[in-house]
Amino acid sequence: MPILVFVESAEGKIKKTSLEAVAYAHAMGGPVTAIALGAAEKSELENLGKYGAQKVLHASDEKLNQGIIQAYAEVLVKALQDENADVLVLANSSLGTPVAARVAARTGASLATNVVSLPETASGFVVKKSIYTGKAFSFVELSNKKKVIALKKNAAELKEVGGAAQVTPYTVQLPDALFAVKILSSEKATGEVLLPEANIVVSGGRGMKGPEHWGMLEGLAKTLHAATGCSKPVSDMGWRPHHEHVGQTGVKVAPQLYIAVGISGAIQHLAGVNSSKCIVVINKDAEAPFFKAADYGIVGDAFEIIPKLTEAIKAAK
Amino acid sequence: MKILVCITHVPDTTSKINFKDNNTRFDTTGVQFIIGPYDDYALARAIEIKEASGATVTVLNVGPADTEPTIRKALAIGADDAIRVNAEPTDSFFVASQIAEHAKAGGFDLILMGRESIDYNSGVVHSIVGEMLGIPSVSPVMKLDLDGTKAKLAREIEGGKEYLEVNLPFVAGCQEPIAEWKIPNMRGIMSARTKPLKVVEPKTAESGVKTQKFELPPPKGAVKMIPADNVPELVNLLKNEARVL
Ligand SMILES: Cc1cc2nc3c(=O)[nH]c(=O)nc-3n(C[C@H](O)[C@H](O)[C@H](O)COP(=O)(O)OP(=O)(O)OC[C@H]3O[C@@H](n4cnc5c(N)ncnc54)[C@H](O)[C@@H]3O)c2cc1C
Numbered sequence: 001m002p003i004l005v006f007v008e009s010a011e012g013k014i015k016k017t018s019l020e021a022v023a024y025a026h027a028m029g030g031p032v033t034a035i036a037l038g039a040a041e042k043s044e045l046e047n048l049g050k051y052g053a054q055k056v057l058h059a060s061d062e063k064l065n066q067g068i069i070q071a072y073a074e075v076l077v078k079a080l081q082d083e084n085a086d087v088l089v090l091a092n093s094s095l096g097t098p099v100a101a102r103v104a105a106r107t108g109a110s111l112a113t114n115v116v117s118l119p120e121t122a123s124g125f126v127v128k129k130s131i132y133t134g135k136a137f138s139f140v141e142l143s144n145k146k147k148v149i150a151l152k153k154n155a156a157e158l159k160e161v162g163g164a165a166q167v168t169p170y171t172v173q174l175p176d177a178l179f180a181v182k183i184l185s186s187e188k189a190t191g192e193v194l195l196p197e198a199n200i201v202v203s204g205g206r207g208m209k210g211p212e213h214w215g216m217l218e219g220l221a222k223t224l225h226a227a228t229g230c231s232k233p234v235s236d237m238g239w240r241p242h243h244e245h246v247g248q249t250g251v252k253v254a255p256q257l258y259i260a261v262g263i264s265g266a267i268q269h270l271a272g273v274n275s276s277k278c279i280v281v282i283n284k285d286a287e288a289p290f291f292k293a294a295d296y297g298i299v300g301d302a303f304e305i306i307p308k309l310t311e312a313i314k315a316a317k
Numbered sequence: 318m319k320i321l322v323c324i325t326h327v328p329d330t331t332s333k334i335n336f337k338d339n340n341t342r343f344d345t346t347g348v349q350f351i352i353g354p355y356d357d358y359a360l361a362r363a364i365e366i367k368e369a370s371g372a373t374v375t376v377l378n379v380g381p382a383d384t385e386p387t388i389r390k391a392l393a394i395g396a397d398d399a400i401r402v403n404a405e406p407t408d409s410f411f412v413a414s415q416i417a418e419h420a421k422a423g424g425f426d427l428i429l430m431g432r433e434s435i436d437y438n439s440g441v442v443h444s445i446v447g448e449m450l451g452i453p454s455v456s457p458v459m460k461l462d463l464d465g466t467k468a469k470l471a472r473e474i475e476g477g478k479e480y481l482e483v484n485l486p487f488v489a490g491c492q493e494p495i496a497e498w499k500i501p502n503m504r505g506i507m508s509a510r511t512k513p514l515k516v517v518e519p520k521t522a523e524s525g526v527k528t529q530k531f532e533l534p535p536p537k538g539a540v541k542m543i544p545a546d547n548v549p550e551l552v553n554l555l556k557n558e559a560r561v562l
Pocket residue numbers: 204205206207208230231232233234245246247248249250261262263264265266267268269272282283284285288300301302303330354
């Protein structure tokens with residue numbers, strides 16, 4: 001029974017989280033059919049074979065170039081049927097999660113989002129989910145025949161297991177009613193490392209004193225090929241754009257390395273970073289609560305430490 | 318204009334999370350409950366619309382009797398009436414089925430929710446309700462302006478924003494900065510006591526999702542402090558000990 005995997009691309013490249021979804025489905029036992037919607041490069045689609053996709057469907061209808069959720073759900077429901085697949089795997093994202101929900105509601109599938117591990121199948125089909133904003137996990141049994149699984153970042157290890165996949169065009173009738181939501185325009189940071197996907201995040205808080213000091217953090221981020229983030233007050237005051245705000249009410253990140261500069265470490269901020277592998281805290285106050293959640297810490301003035309850190313990283317390269 | 322706002326009753330964002338009964342139930346000892354912070358944005362936007370152009374605002378919660386103080390708080394903030402579906406909100410599909418049932422019956426023009434609940438964080442109830450009602454759903458919405466039978470929205474996407482247009486009715490999952498959180502005043506608190514709060518029994522909805530047990534993440538090891546005059550040592554540790562560079 002094949003597993004269908006919905007893959008997304010950004011700026012022409014398949015997203016890493018989508019590669020993880022393919023690897024996850026492969027580790028579940030496959031066989032894996034991946035499906036991409038809208039414009040996508042053939043070489044990128046073939047490349048999915050490396051992570052375990054036998055076959056790739058490409059629904060290249062230009063109406064799908066924009067991420068319209070109802071239309072995407074329609075295509076995936078149809079593809080599940082055509083492929084005779086009972087399981088859909090995808091990555092949690094602003095597109096993936098709502099599409100997963102609609103597909104599950106439509107097909108009567110058991111749905112789990114924020115999944116962090118492969119299923120255990122010793123008794124029933126059980127997945128582990130992140131809940132309480134990373135403060136806990138739950139083990140949920142998905143008992144319906146059909147299942148939709150949305151993965152949190154890093155849920156599967158990327159291993160090369162195969163060669164190029166075969167790419168097949170895929171067409172679906174798309175009635176106008178599916179396009180009730182019109183996307184008028186979009187703004188997207190391009191060329192930069194996107195915060196939700198980044199392996200390293202450099203984040204600044206109120207301790208940075210003002211937007212004019214962000215150049216220093218951006219310099220550090222650039223050296224590390226990292227994304228920049230911030231605390232909520234920083235985006236509330238308009239020092240940084242809202243989409244950089246990390247925490248309970250902002251972006252939840254799960255990088256290898258999170259460097260927090262001049263952030264006190266309020267519990268609501270920690271809720272967005274507690275899935276990071278390694279946390280470095282730089283704060284001039286030795287009593288800052290963030291140190292309790294950190295792996296490494298430096299007590300010192302951001303304006304002295306940041307340039308030194310940037311230099312030290314350059315020197316170590 | 319009729320607006321339905323769906324609210325959760327969740328642990329305060331500063332709560333320590335613990336479980337009891339062999340990790341099968343949430344331990345409420347010492348936990349303060351609040352309106353979900355995202356739901357609070359949805360409610361605040363609904364009240365703004367009501368104040369600007371007139372609307373009735375109904376709040377709905379799927380939960381047992383102990384959620385009533387949270388529902389009363391929403392009434393104190395300015396909602397007109399409330400529905401409590403008397404059931405444990407065991408999973409998203411079950412909750413969405415209850416919401417869809419009342420949304421259909423109530424003929425709402427706008428259904429506002431939070432981007433996600435802060436207990437389950439599933440971020441799916443709005444989409445499931447949208448699918449059940451056959452109407453659009455958009456989340457997370459950072460800006461919502463009504464224009465007759467249409468609405469203009471801004472939605473957050475990875476690393477940016479999308480500007481959208483959609484006809485009423487639709488479902489929106491809200492987040493900041495859609496509105497400023499509202500704090501109830503004395504008059505609101507007094508009037509909330511007598512506003513209608515209807516309790517209804519749930520309809521059955523089999524979802525095929527069952528939580529077996531909970532788990533807490535392993536405790537964090539002690540932090541290693543590096544002197545401020547030895548920054549290269551941090552880089553060395555990140556590289557050779559943590560292996561993240
Ligand atoms: C419901 C709710 C949700 C929330 N959601 C979020 C969220 O998602 N994300 C979030 O971040 N916050 C959130 N908050 C706010 C949170 O409680 C804190 O207020 C916020 O995180 C504090 O931001 P900060 O650390 O930048 O500022 P502050 O708390 O003011 O801390 C500044 C820090 O900088 C240090 N500092 C000052 N100068 C220097 C210097 N020269 N060098 C080095 N260090 C220096 C200080 O010692 C201090 O520790 C939320 C709050 C609530 C109530």
